[in-house]
Amino acid sequence: xxxxAAVALDALMSSIRVDLDLAESEMQRMLATGTEPVRSxxxxxxRFRGKQLRPALVLVAGKMxxxxxxxxxxxxxxxxSIHVATLVHDDILDESAMRRGVETVNRKVGxxxxxxxxxxxxxxxxxxxxxxxxxxxxxxxxxxxxxxxTGEIQQVHNRNNMDLSEEIYFEIIERKTAAxxxxxxxxxxxxxxxxxxxxxxxxxxxxxxxxxxxxxDDILDLTGDEARVGKSLGTDLAKAKMTLPLVRLRDLAxxxxxxxxxxxxxxxxxxxxxxxLVEYGALESARTTADDLVRDAQRELDDLPDVPERTLxxxxxxxxxxxxx
Amino acid sequence: xxxxAAVALDALMSSIRVDLDLAESEMQRMLATGTEPVRSxxxxxxRFRGKQLRPALVLVAGKMxxxxxxxxxxxxxxxxSIHVATLVHDDILDESAMRRGVETVNRKVGxxxxxxxxxxxxxxxxxxxxxxxxxxxxxxxxxxxxxxxTGEIQQVHNRNNMDLSEEIYFEIIERKTAAxxxxxxxxxxxxxxxxxxxxxxxxxxxxxxxxxxxxxDDILDLTGDEARVGKSLGTDLAKAKMTLPLVRLRDLAxxxxxxxxxxxxxxxxxxxxxxxLVEYGALESARTTADDLVRDAQRELDDLPDVPERTLxxxxxxxxxxxxx
Numbered sequence: 001x002x003x004x005a006a007v008a009l010d011a012l013m014s015s016i017r018v019d020l021d022l023a024e025s026e027m028q029r030m031l032a033t034g035t036e037p038v039r040s041x042x043x044x045x046x047r048f049r050g051k052q053l054r055p056a057l058v059l060v061a062g063k064m065x066x067x068x069x070x071x072x073x074x075x076x077x078x079x080x081s082i083h084v085a086t087l088v089h090d091d092i093l094d095e096s097a098m099r100r101g102v103e104t105v106n107r108k109v110g111x112x113x114x115x116x117x118x119x120x121x122x123x124x125x126x127x128x129x130x131x132x133x134x135x136x137x138x139x140x141x142x143x144x145x146x147x148x149x150t151g152e153i154q155q156v157h158n159r160n161n162m163d164l165s166e167e168i169y170f171e172i173i174e175r176k177t178a179a180x181x182x183x184x185x186x187x188x189x190x191x192x193x194x195x196x197x198x199x200x201x202x203x204x205x206x207x208x209x210x211x212x213x214x215x216x217d218d219i220l221d222l223t224g225d226e227a228r229v230g231k232s233l234g235t236d237l238a239k240a241k242m243t244l245p246l247v248r249l250r251d252l253a254x255x256x257x258x259x260x261x262x263x264x265x266x267x268x269x270x271x272x273x274x275x276x277l278v279e280y281g282a283l284e285s286a287r288t289t290a291d292d293l294v295r296d297a298q299r300e301l302d303d304l305p306d307v308p309e310r311t312l313x314x315x316x317x318x319x320x321x322x323x324x325x
Numbered sequence: 326x327x328x329x330a331a332v333a334l335d336a337l338m339s340s341i342r343v344d345l346d347l348a349e350s351e352m353q354r355m356l357a358t359g360t361e362p363v364r365s366x367x368x369x370x371x372r373f374r375g376k377q378l379r380p381a382l383v384l385v386a387g388k389m390x391x392x393x394x395x396x397x398x399x400x401x402x403x404x405x406s407i408h409v410a411t412l413v414h415d416d417i418l419d420e421s422a423m424r425r426g427v428e429t430v431n432r433k434v435g436x437x438x439x440x441x442x443x444x445x446x447x448x449x450x451x452x453x454x455x456x457x458x459x460x461x462x463x464x465x466x467x468x469x470x471x472x473x474x475t476g477e478i479q480q481v482h483n484r485n486n487m488d489l490s491e492e493i494y495f496e497i498i499e500r501k502t503a504a505x506x507x508x509x510x511x512x513x514x515x516x517x518x519x520x521x522x523x524x525x526x527x528x529x530x531x532x533x534x535x536x537x538x539x540x541x542d543d544i545l546d547l548t549g550d551e552a553r554v555g556k557s558l559g560t561d562l563a564k565a566k567m568t569l570p571l572v573r574l575r576d577l578a579x580x581x582x583x584x585x586x587x588x589x590x591x592x593x594x595x596x597x598x599x600x601x602l603v604e605y606g607a608l609e610s611a612r613t614t615a616d617d618l619v620r621d622a623q624r625e626l627d628d629l630p631d632v633p634e635r636t637l638x639x640x641x642x643x644x645x646x647x648x649x650x
Binding site: 033035036037038041089092093109110111112113115116117118119120122123124126127129130131135138139142143145146149150152153154156157 | 358360361362363366414417418434435436437438440441442443444445447448449451452454455456460463464467468470471474475477478479481482
């Protein structure tokens with residue numbers, strides 16, 4: 001990560017540190033249960049959690065339009081629980097063994113329990129949302145989850161589809177990844193009384209930022225260092241998922257190299273793909289798109305109130321471009 | 326099915342036929358989507374649906390306390406969508422290939438898509454619930470789903486546990502099966518303005534009826550005819566699930582037969598278990614418990630208003646004892 005982006009992200013997180021801790025307490029309350037093995041499994045999956053970017057976005061968006069209250073903390077916890085549920089289910093889809101350096105639920109106790117634990121996390125998040133004074137989060141976030149699932153189903157459906165268009169690629173990642181970032185920001189703003197236009201501008205920031213985030217994720221899956229990233233890599237290729245670098249390479253390659261690429265994808269051979277990605281500049285091309293999306297995202301905030309959180313959010317969004325895990 | 330029970334169930338369903346059709350329309354509206362392959366998968370899973378017992382319970386409970394309105398139809402559709410979601414996920418857990426004579430989602434398009442389609446159905450049901458005027462169904466039914474998942478996780482956790490107590494067996498099936506019957510009745514009554522006591526009495530009926538339903542299901546899994554039942558059987562044994570007939574047999578058997586039973590369960594050998602079940606009367610013993618539960622369930626309704634629906638519900642509950650599929 002570049003020093004500037006790291007400093008900006010730290011500044012963003014520091015500005016809401018106390019509220020992130022309060023959101024964490026809400027999450028522990030929400031997920032408290034005495035029934036084994038649910039309790040110990042929830043403790044295990046709490047170790048999957050990383051930077052807590054999604055709850056942070058709820059809180060920052062809320063702070064742009066007023067004081068934060070307990071419902072912001074609850075919604076941050078709800079968004080994080082939804083995120084953890086999708087991680088637990090994603091690891092089944094990807095047959096991943098590791099996440100953030102610990103065993104996935106499917107690896108630890110089997111695919112069946114992973115299905116059910118994800119369902120439990122979704123249901124608990126929806127229950128918490130249904131109990132809020134504002135009806136907005138329950139309506140909005142359940143819709144977001146349906147959108148996320150639709151994107152994931154489309155992705156599975158397009159495995160081995162070498163002809164996947166860029167248009168469908170973007171539709172898929174906007175749904176499966178960006179929709180929850182957008183939802184986090186929209187709900188945070190809404191709870192603080194932002195206008196519909198203001199909440200929508202933050203959601204557009206989230207969509208573009210989230211899309212850039214997923215593109216970088218897709219690049220890391222091809223080029224990253226597994227020990228550093230802390231999760232199973234090469235899973236996209238193992239599942240014959242056409243991600244942006246591969247889509248770009250396919251479109252740039254000579255007919256002979258396109259045939260080589262198709263063979264390499266069919267045999268999940270990353271070793272033969274990497275030189276082609278470099279030769280045709282496909283990684284650079286994907287990175288440039290991520291870069292453009294972050295700039296676009298930043299501009300979405302230009303008409304919002306000129307508060308410190310707005311600048312922090314714009315500056316911290318750079319971090320996605322320089323992440324190496 | 327005995328003639329009397331069949332007539333009573335038909336009478337119950339006929340009394341709400343128009344409303345069941347309206348609930349069906351609400352379900353189709355709720356689940357309408359233009360995105361493939363989600364649309365065609367939802368069409369496929371609509372063929373899993375059977376007697377529509379759960380939506381019928383919402384409607385009958387509602388009718389006991391007043392006129393049915395659109396929100397009853399919506400809640401009936403929500404309950405049915407939740408039920409279908411659990412079926413889709415259950416088939417992954419059981420690795421079932423068939424359900425009601427059609428391919429399961431996991432068999433048709435893989436475990437991954439089955440996970441996601443179930444999630445989509447849950448999210449869509451919760452969204453519909455969140456949009457209702459009454460906040461009760463969203464809060465209550467999300468809690469019910471969490472309870473269902475807890476029961477299912479406990480069940481998976483207790484596979485191969487030959488020492489499973491009856492107490493835990495009943496805890497598991499009350500959660501995984503009976504909780505949704507209870508929820509259907511409680512929500513239907515609540516929407517019609519029933520008192521908390523009245524809704525709770527109906528929920529207790531649902532818990533006992535649902536528990537009896539699951540016991541009969543567990544018996545059928547050991548003794549049923551696959552073609553007639555229309556789904557994969559023997560899955561409990563294949564997953565080394567200790568169901569009530571097996572728990573009773575274990576407790577009744579001589580030390581030598583108990584060893585034989587444990588060997589047969591470990592090797593999933595239904596052929597060696599069936600004679601033991603008959604010899605020790607374990608099937609009869611489990612059936613008697615189901616029978617007692619249905620009588621108990623019927624008595625829970627004694628203090629409710631003496632309307633035709635109450636009698637229909639009491640009489641129709643008999644059907645569970647005589648089902649052969």
